[in-house]
Amino acid sequence: MTMDFSSPNFGSRTPVPRQSSVWKRSAVLVGGFVVLLYLIEIADVVSGQRIQNAGVSPRTLDGLWGIVFAPLLHDDWSHLIANTVPALVLGFLVLVSGIGQGLAVTGIIWVIGGAGTWLFAGAHSNHIGASVLIFGWVTYLLVRGLFARNFGQILVGVVVFVIYGGVLWGVLPSDPRVSWQGHLFGAVGGVAAAWMLSSGDREKRRSSKSTPGPPGF
Secondary structure, X not given: OOOOOOOOOOOOOOOOOOHHHHHHHHHHHHHHHHHHHHHHHHHHHHOOOOHHHHOEOOOOOHHHHHHHHHXXXXXXXXXXXXXXXXXXXXXXXXXXXXXXXXXXXXXXXXXXXXXXXXXXXXXXXXXXXOHHHHHHHHHHHHHHHHHHOOHHHHHHXXXXXXXXXXXXXXXXXOOOOOOHHHHHHHHHHHHHHHHHHOHHHHHHHHHHHHOOOOOOO
16 A cells, blocks of 8 residues: 655545535536426326326315425426526525535425415415425525525625516516415525524524623733
């Protein structure tokens, strides 16, 4: 066995940064998710658009399954294509700061967005589309830095607001064919996720404030 004493990492206990690995895994995950959306849309077309009926149907027992399936379903190709780039960009930004946390954020948005739509949307309607996640990812990226008091995250939030802030008008009633309720509760889910997952940062700030400093001279 030979040892390379010329290596800059020899004798160092500091692990080699793996940020590039996180970026790659984030890109693969969000890319795979979007590919899945397209495969499901192909299956929906082949089925005569029967699959898309499995969305959130408010206040019905069968409609509860829509909480699970609705973000994966789309009305047509134009609906899916409109969601593709925002899903890729925003999903990547959520995941790249930590795969586990990004998946937790997505899960919280998924459940709150679907459950809120099931509870409060109009009866005899079917709510589908990844936009529930997109709106949640937008609001999460906008407010997480404020809750965590993290300058880098605040800066990302500003950039996201400049590019995607305009979509937030979609939380208001407009086109009756558009699920503004899904948008609204997806956005609520994003804020809730940011608040819940920043609890550790808030606890650290409280602890530092309650710890007395060294006596003065």
